[in-house]
Amino acid sequence: MSVVAEAGSAALGAADPAAPPERGRSARPGRIVAVFLAAIVGVAVLAVVDLTLGTSHVGVRDLLGLLTGSGDDEALAVLVASRAPRVLAALVVGAALGLSGSALQSVARNPLASPDTLAVNAGAYFTVVLAAVTGLALPFAVNGVLAFVGGLAAASLVLAIARGGAEGPTRLVLAGSATMLALSSLTILLMLLFEQETMGMFAWGEGSIVQSGTAKVAQAAPVLLLAGAALVIWSRRLDVLALGDDTASVLGLDVKRTRIVTVLLAVLLAALAVTVAGPIGFVGLTAPVIARLVAGRVPGLSRHRLLLPLAALAGCVVVLAADVLLRLAVPGVAGVAIPTGIVTTLFGASVMVWLARRLRDSGPARSTASVGAHPATRSRTALVIGVLVAAVVAALVAGFLLGDRLLLLGDVTNWFAGASGRQVTFVLDQRTPRVLAAVLAGAALGLAGTTVQAVARNPLAEPSLLGITGGAGVGAVLAIALFPGTGFWVVSLGAAVGALSTFALVYTLANRRGLSSDRLVLVGIGVSAVATSLITLLVLLTNPWNTTMALTWLSGSTYGRTATQVWPVVIALLVLVPLLVRWRRDLDVLAVDDDVARVLGVQLERTRLGLLVATALLTAAAVSAIGVVGFVGLVAPHLARSLVGSSHTRVIPVAALLGALLVSVADTLGRSVIAPAQIPAGLLTAMIGAPYFIYLLWRTRRSAL
Template structure:
């Protein structure tokens, strides 16, 4: 079962009367005129906002041709290109999102959830860091290819049924991996990638009209083609069979529309970078008005109106940033940060508006027969030896490679100054990765069991994002605070995020799709808040953003690890003591009650342990994805679903994965260091895709 929503459509059963035609024309004209008037007002406000004094009087003088030369130069050279970019990008993304929702019959399809924007950005990042030619149409071709490949991967993972939760999950994870690769390239090529970090979130600032002028014909041609296909789309929304009955080539039309939407998205990314969720929010808001505005459900009206709504959102976000932060501070704030916050709200809203269901009809996704259940002691011993070997290797290798004898000398206090200094910095990092791997793996095990959700993960469902917001607040506004304050703020942020996600999801019985959509929405909101705090308070410190958004053990010392050590020592045994409750909660809602377990109380206590484990891990090394997803699944495949075995096996696997990722990050590009989170994402994402495909075959 999947969660889907079909756009509101209606096919005429009889020829429209003249009065009806006039009413439709007047209604649509009123909507279009109203949107254009709102755009003009927002554009005028946006133009007069800025670091130089240009008021409404100067703007009117420029319009009438009587402006002073300096004021005219400010308007034309600086602010009009910004407004023009907002107009072009808003129309392109709004129209692209509209048709993507229609061909997939999925209310959450957009250039963001299909990873089109992420694929286009990665392609342009490769061009910038590798040194490919930067001609504007060359950039467009690169962005188009990257976006099209990304969309193809997402559709392949989500399946032909286009289930909402699958599409969002597949698109989110593909985008996460692509952005991780892009971030890695920026780190490896800091000079060539200068400025790409801010552009990653979508910047309207333009250096003249060159980029906008080059993209206008492309976007205009794409929108014109979509309008020509509007009648086909009207019929196709009713179903493939209905469309084929009247002679519409369904697959051919879907392919043409998909390619055109990718071109529009690629053109937008080429101009401003990936401005998030315009292609989701604009069509969603437009479709809300379709039942009350006659004729708006038809695509020849729906597409352009969605584009106009997209322009309103982009300009409104830009005006809001400048009005809130002031012209000087708003210069470095990407417009896409605000639109991402809007997109997160839309995702949560959709989670409650649409019919909820599960990916699986039962808890079968957690019910597996482990291959190591006959000899669990042997399996635990083997994993312990593997972990020990990887820990030793991680300590010995890096920008300087040591021998095992050097490690022995250091441990016995007989090492020289070079070995002592390097080991003093390296060992705490390895310990941090080991403890964080254990904490995240056990947290993921608890969350998956308690929610009976095979795709739950502390990062994907927003708990880790909330912890990162709390940590960055302390780092940003109280930089001299102790690490205990940092851990406390991280814990509070995780608790707030968990209360939002689990509290809202509990109303639907922790249905998989609702939990995932709410969690993904909270994750996007937390990521946007972290970026907003960083760029408004310390815009030049990109390393801080990478530390908390990508995860890194860099600079960790033993004092930083004390909260994490205590959390692992106290909370992991507490979770292990509750293994019986986890076994029962992972079955259904009635079995625990029959056997004397109070589900609400047990769920609250166990989730509390998972949230605190996540918070201490994030406070120590930042945001790490996939460890809490991969380790529990791998553990169940080895030892079955009995949590007395799953918990220790998952803990060992999580430690192995994160220590290995940290070691690779310190060695593959030495002396440049890649964050452990980036490497963990590249390792964990393929396994996640496998799980998504596996769950698709079950339904």
Template sequence: MTPLRGLGVAGAFALVLAAVVVLSAVHLTQGTSSVGAADLARLIFGGDDQETLSVLVASRLPRLLAGIAVGVALGAAGTLLQSIARNPLASPDTLAVSNGAYLAVVMASALGIALPVLPSGGLSFLGGLAAAALVLALSGGGRTGTTRLILAGSAASLAFSSLATLLMILFEEQTTGLFAWGSGSLTQSDLVAVTQMGPLILLALLTAMLLGPRLDILGLGDDTAAVLGVNVRNLRLTVTLLAVLLSAAAVTVAGPIGFVGLCAPVIVRLIGRILPGVHRHRVMLPLSGLAGVAIMLAADIILRAVLGGQAGVDIPPGVVTSMIGAVVLMWLARRHRDAGPTRQPPTVRTGHRSRTGFLVIVSLCAALLVAAAFAGMLLGDTWLLGGDVTNWLQGRTGKALTYVLDQRYPRVLAAILAGAALAVAGTTIQAVCRNPLAEPSVLGITAGAGAGAVGLLTLVPLAGIGGLSMAAGAGAFAAFALVYLLSWKGGLSSDRLLLMGVGAQALFTAVTVLIIVKSDPWNTAKALTWLSGSTYGRIPAQLIPVALALVLFLPLAYLLRRDFDLLALDEQTPRILGVPLELVRLAALGGAVVLTSTAVGAVGVVGFVGLVAPHAARALVGGRHSRLLPVAALLGALLVSLADTLGRTVIAPAQVPAGLVTALLGTPYFVWLLWRSRAR
């Protein structure tokens, strides 16, 4: 510590710059060809090896310069976003800026529009700006709380990713290669992107540094800054535009590379604890840019050193940065200080329902579910009549119709069972966390189950149903254990639990992408099937685990219904009334993990059902869990069943995965919840 303090700010710059130079030298020695450090050294000292020169100019130098440009852009953008939000977790990823820019590029590709680099950068800028505006509006500029900022960014990211995935499914030929690029790729065929985006990045960085003194004053608070003559509104707008411009430039060069904009400012702020002068924005911005370069190059070096030179082509280095960034996010969440008693985000307030009213609602939901299941049997790439289903049940249909219905009924049942399981899991998680914005996807359980299932399918392609369910369960329990244990800090903080969950979700999603791209880089369909949720090709045996999970957990949840009511109030009331708090909490979360993992084994990764169904049920029958649980289960089954039927019908014979439909339906509802509660 003392030697570094003695170096001063200039010494810190020199140290980080030296690290970047060393990493750049190592980076140039890696690649798919046999050109190594000795060949490059001979070239530097006057050698005339045309093969080495060709490899250097055509491949390695463009990749290195792309890493430098992206690192500078994302490091500076993360610092700017954290400064205007006054939130250490703000970044181009957590504010969905990168995903918004990526969606804009995918939309252009889907429409068959081939744009040059600069117009493509402009399109990315507009997409990123729209995303930043949405997230900052929902989170009150990021100043209403870290949890709200991260949840708003996660919801927007999921919505943009779902739209991008949908476009890649519908326009597979036009968007070939965009799945891997969507995780960030430094592979460059020439220097065009770097030479055109580089000056733009440098100009934006210099402009931000000119605004550095005003940003320093803004850090004292809006009122103080206004008194000292800073136009807070204009400064925030200008800085947001600069941050989005830097993020869009990075996406244009290399795609959405995850969490560099979060990690780089964290490193610089840690240095700032030793060197106070680093906190000045004119120092922090370029230093964060250099730290971003170091992270970017180090991730690429580690990737190719561990998995070989070809991995740099097949596997996006953004997967590595996402994994590193997820760990940093969880570390920051671990340090997050709870804001006090757990807040209750808004719920729909309703009057007390009579028993008759409750029974009417249950009967209506059940009738709608039966109708949805019947529609699911009739609709799809082949439209049938009700009489066809009746004849099929009686065994009187021909081979063609029998084949269609035999293939269709497992899909309908899978959607119903998985929807009910996810809804019950979401209801119990919301009670335990005392936060109606919590659900299995937000806590990382769904992503963990998906990683386990994809890992088994990759290692053992012919794995049976039991093995798949066990692998999904193992992944879900691993994610749950990680989030729960790291969230425990003298008690279980709801805010900390949610932030840990978002980090775990990013980590396990990155692991899933890594497994898929490493094992079969061109099999986009496999990735999209599991990451988007689909009932395609389901067989009756795959439904047994989720059915058993529902049969076992629903009675337990009903027995614990009054404990759930007390848990949803506060931390002290259940203790005073003798509820074994930790035992009930573990039982509830353990059951939710089992339900989620078996649902993932049945239909893949489906998000937001555990959020939407409990909220809709709460609006209909109130918050008592004796009524909430059955209605939520029926509504969850109804939602996924309708989503599956719509996905199989609207663009038949092509299909939209059910998980995409539920994400597109659930995200606006989630956004609406955040919007309603932004003033609180």
């Protein structure tokens, strides 16, 4: 996979965070003052509008009455207890995330760096949930320290993998996404295992500025002011750092120290925001982008001593505007139940897609034909396939035997013969569809990942990272929400429509002057974030108390599966596997280079489109059977190439078997390790696949992918 070069990789003009402060243009104090006055007025207007919105009948006149001394006690109580704390929280969170994101973009010299893409929010959220599991009511300061430690650990890992952002936006976002998914899986696991202790944290995990009083805001405000002031004082160093490491070193700047201090302050601010309102998504990406776009038109404003405060104001505008939009679109109690972070994520992910579309292609992508590939003889390939078939059979047998009740082989034999007892019959009637769903869905995901990696020529591409898995999840949940109690075929159709629609969207957005591997991945990650937020939004709108439904789809579980739900995967495999086998030679050529494909007579666009449609359908079938399961499409093809080489004649069966084995083992372990409680299979595959993904990034971090 090619990587976008560090400086000049983004065609963002003056909005590019990697760009040094402008030279040759004199600052215009009048225009700078006008920009700040407009931003302050915008924040004030949105804050006032937000104060007038809520579930009670207190409106503008009542609030004006309070100012003139003629208001009643009800209006005062509503303002003090509910609306004012919410607006103050929006101001604190928006300013903190705006400052944090702007500082991180400057340190990484990367327009896509933010508390979200560097997994700071995910790390902070995980430690807060981990603390909640204890059942202890920890003070605000303790929760803040825990969030800071978690966010700093996650950011340090991501920056180390991506060499501080020096290898371009794609690698940074991939590392951050993998770390975020691993931490999110652990967080969901904690919420499932400790449902009582973490009650209410699912919606809060999307970022909610609802507050009970002003205690949190009052404690957070001094930290915000001190950290923000420290960043502004540090701003001259950031101006020098923007010139490049070599130039900054020549000018006497301690580059390493500057980066460390800036990252510490940025993570502190992001952790502060998470402690107050949960991980409100993409504000730390959107606010600095808005600030830099404005700064690009006003000479002198791109200096960090002005840019940082402007990003803080932009963050306040983003959070307040999202909250106002939410209150207007979903009035009443339902609007309170929906986190503001869902709206900011939808908007911020759109900004990320816009940035990704503006990235310049850095040249041909690296061929997946050589990634992890060791040519294998026919005898070696036959041996690998034989071992994997035996392993899958063993996993099937283990799936039948293990669970909340242990069975014997004789019990299974009698059940197949129709001679088992009532209890054994009941257990196996429930367990068999789950075992088959795991094996078949795993095979489908392994094949989908193989196809995506070949078409995108990206060894780190995967259906979930390209948004296809999330789109299938949105379609399935939407079918359940709109047609409750409907047949499973409607859910499967919804998943297929969602997957195909998402694929069409990602493909169209990424196919700008030719399909770019970098754009495909970055656009897919942005669309995937939108899909996750939409699933949460659909659940909260239709059944806000049934968070288990969302967690089931988001974590990938075989719980409650029936024989009917297995059939879509069977049909998809029967129809699409022969097509993939037929296209195996085309996959070999596509994995190398577009020019080679054209020379050899491959109808490039039509073949690529057909393969990606097959990928979307395989993913949709898998999601309809077991929900959203990530990283299987990454691990299975990569291991297959390392075992049998890059020829898709060999990779296709091996990747299918590896995918089946991985999901089957994960499902069996999830049903057995803490029985009768269960761990969803998708969480285990993420906890296995995400570290493997990070390992792949780390192993190749000194070479462009």
